[in-house]
Amino acid sequence: MSEDFVTAVSGVGALMEPARRALYLYAAAQAEPVSREQAAAACELPLHSAKFHLDRLVDEGLLEVEYRRLSGRSGPGAGRPAKLYRRADREVSVSLPERHxxxxxxxxxxxxxxxxxxxxxxxxxxxxxxxxxxxxxxxxxxxxxxxxxxxxxxxxxxxxxxxxxxxxxxxxxxxxxxxxxxxxxxxxxxxxxxxxxxxxxxxxxxxxxxxxxxxxxxxxxxxxxxxx
CATH class of the missing domain: 3.30.1380.20 (Trafficking protein particle complex subunit 3)
Incomplete structure (x- = not known):
């Protein structure tokens, strides 16, 4: 069994959890990267739960992360950059038996x-x-x-x-x-x-x-x- 196949199965399996799937679909549907707070509110999840599932989606290669100050300001007093999530470019598909x-x-x-x-x-x-x-x-x-x-x-x-x-x-x-x-x-x-x-x-x-x-x-x- 190829490593790519195992990776794809793992990625699809990560979406079996309903909260994780909802967060992925929300992030994928947005034109701009979203913050944890935005994703949690949109999916009606506690913030700590949203953080956990979003980072799991990053680990599986389904989401990517960037850091940006949402205020648009820079320099002292501008605050820390926010962690933002967007859909990854990776394509995931699984077939049994394997097809290429x-x-x-x-x-x-x-x-x-x-x-x-x-x-x-x-x-x-x-x-x-x-x-x-x-x-x-x-x-x-x-x-x-x-x-x-x-x-x-x-x-x-x-x-x-x-x-x-x-x-x-x-x-x-x-x-x-x-x-x-x-x-x-x-x-x-x-x-x-x-x-x-x-x-x-x-x-x-x-x-x-x-x-x-x-x-x-x-x-x-x-x-x-x-x-x-």
Missing amino acids: YDLAGDVLATAIDEAARGGISVRDTVMAVAEARGQVMAAASAVNGADDLERTAAVLAEHGYEPHQDGDTLSLSNCPFDRLARDHVQLVCGMNLGLVNGVIEGLGCQSLDAVLDPEEGLCCVKVRSRRS
């Missing part, structure tokens, strides 16, 4: 741009862009010390593929782009193949190959040891 349509959209948009500039096939460009992105995914991972299959599995797990090893073969129980794959099989399977190939290359796993091997209930790609 933002990644698919980024790869496809980049591929379309590059194909238009070069006058080449979008499908071929998708493969190349996906492979480059897979290399970036591998480079950003902290996995080390295991054999090639285990390291590859660890990176793919971080991105929602749910890998499991059977001998010298790595199967992927989840396609992070499942809804797209249903309507655009060849394009999305090619993107998956490029991403997984990129991860293998980025990790320097010369003993492995990524191959298209569709199987009901699994991602279309498998990773195999060249010994198998």
Whole structure:
């Protein structure tokens, strides 16, 4: 399970508490950052309770803080700056199983741009862009010390593929782009193949190959040891 997924679940879970949810919705709806006092009054909460929940929302990355003197004055006697809250830029979404349509959209948009500039096939460009992105995914991972299959599995797990090893073969129980794959099989399977190939290359796993091997209930790609 990816760290981003765990973070997103935590953020959504923070909004399950009714008072916290009300404070978040109030702050998000305002054109300007709000003070604790404003939020407490608007949500009809005790000030100490509003402070606690607002700071919890900050800890979860759902709100951001700035400090400003509400009087507009500065210098001696102007008072301490107030702590103000506003909605964070962070986007939070959760899907089970994990889906990464933002990644698919980024790869496809980049591929379309590059194909238009070069006058080449979008499908071929998708493969190349996906492979480059897979290399970036591998480079950003902290996995080390295991054999090639285990390291590859660890990176793919971080991105929602749910890998499991059977001998010298790595199967992927989840396609992070499942809804797209249903309507655009060849394009999305090619993107998956490029991403997984990129991860293998980025990790320097010369003993492995990524191959298209569709199987009901699994991602279309498998990773195999060249010994198998």
